[in-house]
Amino acid sequence: MLFDDSRSFLCKGIIIALAVGLAARFAIGTLLSYNYDVFSWALIISNIEAGNGLYDVTGYNYTPVWGYILGIFAQFTEVLGIDVLAERFPELIFTEAAADPIFPHLAFVTTVQFNIAVTTLIAVFDVLTGYVLYRFVCDIYGDAKKAKICAAIWLLCPFVITVGAVGGMFDCISALLTMLCIMLLVKDHEFLAGAVFSTAFLLKFFPVFLFFIFIAYIVAKHRNGDYIGRMVKAALGFGIMALIILAPQIAAGQLGDCFSFITSRVTTSTTVIGDIEHYAAPIAYVLILILEIFIAYRFLKTDHKNLDRSFVWSSFIGILILFIYPSTPTYVLLLTPFLIMTAFVTDRRFRTPMYILMVGTTIFSLSSNAMSLTSITMYTDLLPFDTWMQIYTWFDTRVMGMTVANLMAYIGGTIQYAGILIALYHAFKTLLTVKEECGYNGIHQ
Amino acid sequence: MKVGLSVTIATVAFILLVVVIGEALILTYSHDNYSSSISDDGQLCEITSRGAHCYDVVVTAGSMDSPSAVYIYYDERYGSAHETVSVAVGARELTEESYVKQLVKTLNVRSITNVSIINAEEAAGILSGDGNGIALISLSGALPDTVYNGTSDSPVIRWIESGGRLYWAGNVLGKYIAHDNGSVTEVPNGTSLFLGSECIDSERTESYSRIDNRIGKAYSLISNDTRYSVIASKLPEGTQCLGFGFTDGLRSSSCIVSVGNGTVCIIGGDYSDYQRIDLAQIVASGLSPLTNIIDHRTGTVSGKTVTEITRGGSVYVYIGGDLTVYAELHEAV
Numbered sequence: 001m002l003f004d005d006s007r008s009f010l011c012k013g014i015i016i017a018l019a020v021g022l023a024a025r026f027a028i029g030t031l032l033s034y035n036y037d038v039f040s041w042a043l044i045i046s047n048i049e050a051g052n053g054l055y056d057v058t059g060y061n062y063t064p065v066w067g068y069i070l071g072i073f074a075q076f077t078e079v080l081g082i083d084v085l086a087e088r089f090p091e092l093i094f095t096e097a098a099a100d101p102i103f104p105h106l107a108f109v110t111t112v113q114f115n116i117a118v119t120t121l122i123a124v125f126d127v128l129t130g131y132v133l134y135r136f137v138c139d140i141y142g143d144a145k146k147a148k149i150c151a152a153i154w155l156l157c158p159f160v161i162t163v164g165a166v167g168g169m170f171d172c173i174s175a176l177l178t179m180l181c182i183m184l185l186v187k188d189h190e191f192l193a194g195a196v197f198s199t200a201f202l203l204k205f206f207p208v209f210l211f212f213i214f215i216a217y218i219v220a221k222h223r224n225g226d227y228i229g230r231m232v233k234a235a236l237g238f239g240i241m242a243l244i245i246l247a248p249q250i251a252a253g254q255l256g257d258c259f260s261f262i263t264s265r266v267t268t269s270t271t272v273i274g275d276i277e278h279y280a281a282p283i284a285y286v287l288i289l290i291l292e293i294f295i296a297y298r299f300l301k302t303d304h305k306n307l308d309r310s311f312v313w314s315s316f317i318g319i320l321i322l323f324i325y326p327s328t329p330t331y332v333l334l335l336t337p338f339l340i341m342t343a344f345v346t347d348r349r350f351r352t353p354m355y356i357l358m359v360g361t362t363i364f365s366l367s368s369n370a371m372s373l374t375s376i377t378m379y380t381d382l383l384p385f386d387t388w389m390q391i392y393t394w395f396d397t398r399v400m401g402m403t404v405a406n407l408m409a410y411i412g413g414t415i416q417y418a419g420i421l422i423a424l425y426h427a428f429k430t431l432l433t434v435k436e437e438c439g440y441n442g443i444h445q
Numbered sequence: 446m447k448v449g450l451s452v453t454i455a456t457v458a459f460i461l462l463v464v465v466i467g468e469a470l471i472l473t474y475s476h477d478n479y480s481s482s483i484s485d486d487g488q489l490c491e492i493t494s495r496g497a498h499c500y501d502v503v504v505t506a507g508s509m510d511s512p513s514a515v516y517i518y519y520d521e522r523y524g525s526a527h528e529t530v531s532v533a534v535g536a537r538e539l540t541e542e543s544y545v546k547q548l549v550k551t552l553n554v555r556s557i558t559n560v561s562i563i564n565a566e567e568a569a570g571i572l573s574g575d576g577n578g579i580a581l582i583s584l585s586g587a588l589p590d591t592v593y594n595g596t597s598d599s600p601v602i603r604w605i606e607s608g609g610r611l612y613w614a615g616n617v618l619g620k621y622i623a624h625d626n627g628s629v630t631e632v633p634n635g636t637s638l639f640l641g642s643e644c645i646d647s648e649r650t651e652s653y654s655r656i657d658n659r660i661g662k663a664y665s666l667i668s669n670d671t672r673y674s675v676i677a678s679k680l681p682e683g684t685q686c687l688g689f690g691f692t693d694g695l696r697s698s699s700c701i702v703s704v705g706n707g708t709v710c711i712i713g714g715d716y717s718d719y720q721r722i723d724l725a726q727i728v729a730s731g732l733s734p735l736t737n738i739i740d741h742r743t744g745t746v747s748g749k750t751v752t753e754i755t756r757g758g759s760v761y762v763y764i765g766g767d768l769t770v771y772a773e774l775h776e777a778v
Contacts, residue, residue, distance in 0.1 A: 046768035049496070050554045051475040057547045058718045061536050068467030075470060078496020083745040088667045088767050090691070093653045108767070128456065135452055177460065183453050196457055199464060244465060248472065260537045 017152035029119025029165035042085035122164035171333035194237025212296035284325035329365035360415025367409035369395035479771035487778030507735030526586030527615035555729035565589035576609020586616030606705025644679035670714025
């Protein structure tokens with residue numbers, strides 16, 4: 001039997017998932033690397049090493065938490081002897097001019113050693129997320145076997161592998177912190193939950209939308225007790241952690257720079273995608289905010305047979321709603337553990353959208369075309385430049401008015417969004433038809 | 446349940462610790478983590494670095510010494526003539542103000558610490574003196590009317606001829622005069638006042654090839670934008686000029702021209718981070734129209750290393766390659 005009910009995380013199924021998942025990550029991370037994203041980490045590390053911190057010069061556009069993780073990572077690259085992080089290759093400059101602004105290219109190419117190091121960093125957090133997912137399911141649903149199945153699916157999920165190994169993106173940490181925050185609230189550790197929520201918010205913005213459902217849970221759980229005191233504790237945890245994280249930026253007068261990733265999206269538009277974001281994103285996020293408040297309100301007003309499970313369900317819906325506004329493959333990682341959990345523990349109808357996402361998001365995340373092969377082309381003999389040019393030319397061939405690479409991205413993105421819509425359909429159907437427990441109607445299988 | 450709780454808290458503690466340690470580590474990085482020096486006989490170069498990095502040692506003849514002072518002109522009251530540039534979705538806008546601030550930091554990394562940001566009145570004061578060994582950087586695309594009046598008798602031109610070094614980016618050199626009401630006026634044939642001919646246009650071109658004089662590679666110059674750069678073939682005969690970086694066949698991404706006892710260096714293109722990095726590298730390395738590479742050594746340093754070099758030229762040491770984290774110019778021994 002691959003998965004068992006034992007208390008030990010490691011079983012045959014998990015060991016296989018770990019081995020296969022890690023092998024896939026390292027194989028893909030060695031051969032494919034989307035430089036536009038991974039180069040950003042190299043640039044940020046060099047800015048840090050030059051003594052310019054995160055915001056003194058261009059490079060880092062996020063809130064500071066990921067930059068701090070890169071601060072530790074820089075130590076490892078130095079100790080491991082990775083003396084060159086990236087170089088700019090004149091042979092590839094033509095790709096910068098030729099690229100669609102929606103899918104930009106760079107002539108800067110990260111070294112294979114650096115790509116492997118980034119893959120390792122993300123893999124560590126992927127494994128940790130898998131383990132926390134296991135603990136989460138064990139604690140909330142009390143089913144160790146299903147918990148292990150969920151962890152194995154996370155470890156083997158193709159787009160979790162490609163987003164981390166090819167793009168070097170860190171959204172698995174967002175998912176990890178969000179799960180931890182929910183677990184801490186369930187265990188009445190509001191202060192720590194606030195600190196973790198603050199870290200999640202200052203890693204990437206999206207978990208902040210769960211604020212309302214988190215408050216609703218504290219009120220619902222301690223309706224007859226000290227819910228105000230607990231909210232104060234959560235606020236204190238949030239505030240203190242935010243102060244610790246933002247202290248260098250507050251001292252340097254760079255607080256505004258920390259949030260440029262958010263503010264620049266609604267103030268500047270210089271590309272087609274910028275124009276779309278400029279108008280559509282604020283409208284979509286206002287709608288999302290209203291829905292989040294509605295879900296929290298409904299949670300508060302409903303009688304729950306099992307408050308904790310209902311809270312997890314509502315949190316899942318709260319995250320799912322974020323994707324009403326179509327996203328890149330990376331953001332889907334925040335949803336993934338919750339979707340896996342829902343699909344394989346509580347409601348099997350969500351398996352179909354999960355499988356659709358596995359196809360669509362994986363295609364979407366691999367649509368960076370031949371640019372993902374530049375590291376092995378420029379630094380190894382595995383792929384001669386002429387062959388790379390042939391692959392580039394093929395991806396650049398126009399089909400139905402767009403390049404093969406863009407077509408692949410649009411197909412992947414459309415399939416991904418179809419998966420999200422199906423999941424939203426099931427979620428709202430449950431939400432609007434099941435009167436008890438805010439849509440959670442027990443473990444189905 | 447107890448086990449679950451302790452594991453949860455241990456995981457939380459681990460992540461929060463990683464974040465806080467990373468935050469603290471970032472604060473420990475500084476220019477002092479790196480150094481370089483040349484032996485008394487000029488034949489050895491010692492380089493130290495915190496952690497593993499690639500290094501380049503470039504020995505040249507004919508380069509200038511480090512500037513005794515670097516001034517960056519920026520006055521928000523006065524008009525400017527640079528174009529607004531696109532940045533990636535989510536990135537901070539690249540304005541003249543943010544460019545100037547970042548340039549100061551980029552120069553500091555290259556051991557240029559005597560940098561001042563000056564307004565139009567301060568520029569007039571500085572440019573009324575001798576320019577020898579002093580660098581003035583202008584990114585506004587228009588010089589203020591306090592130093593440029595559209596004639597060859599302008600203070601800025603006299604200052605360059607006395608030995609000043611003008612580093613220019615953002616638009617066609619000499620084409621615009623900036624005024625304190627925020628406006629700019631156009632000067633017909635303004636480039637000729639500085640360089641003796643109308644050798645600069647604003648055509649957008651693409652340049653994918655490195656100029657074959659080793660300088661671009663040796664100094665890790667990365668910008669390939671040639672807009673607003675000098676068309677060397679249009680310069681008056683006998684003008685000393687060195688183009689380097691990338692070329693579109695007519696222009697080079699950067700070009701430095703002798704003017705009297707001084708120099709004018711044009712860093713081509715509209716605002717970009719690559720342009721900023723190249724500008725800092727060119728100022729810090731002392732590149733001149735007469736620069737000639739006589740030795741170029743590369744390697745890896747982790748802790749301390751010593752490399753042999755050819756004696757006799759000025760030595761520019763930089764660590765980190767295209768992602769430079771430290772640089773310093775050593776005068777010829």
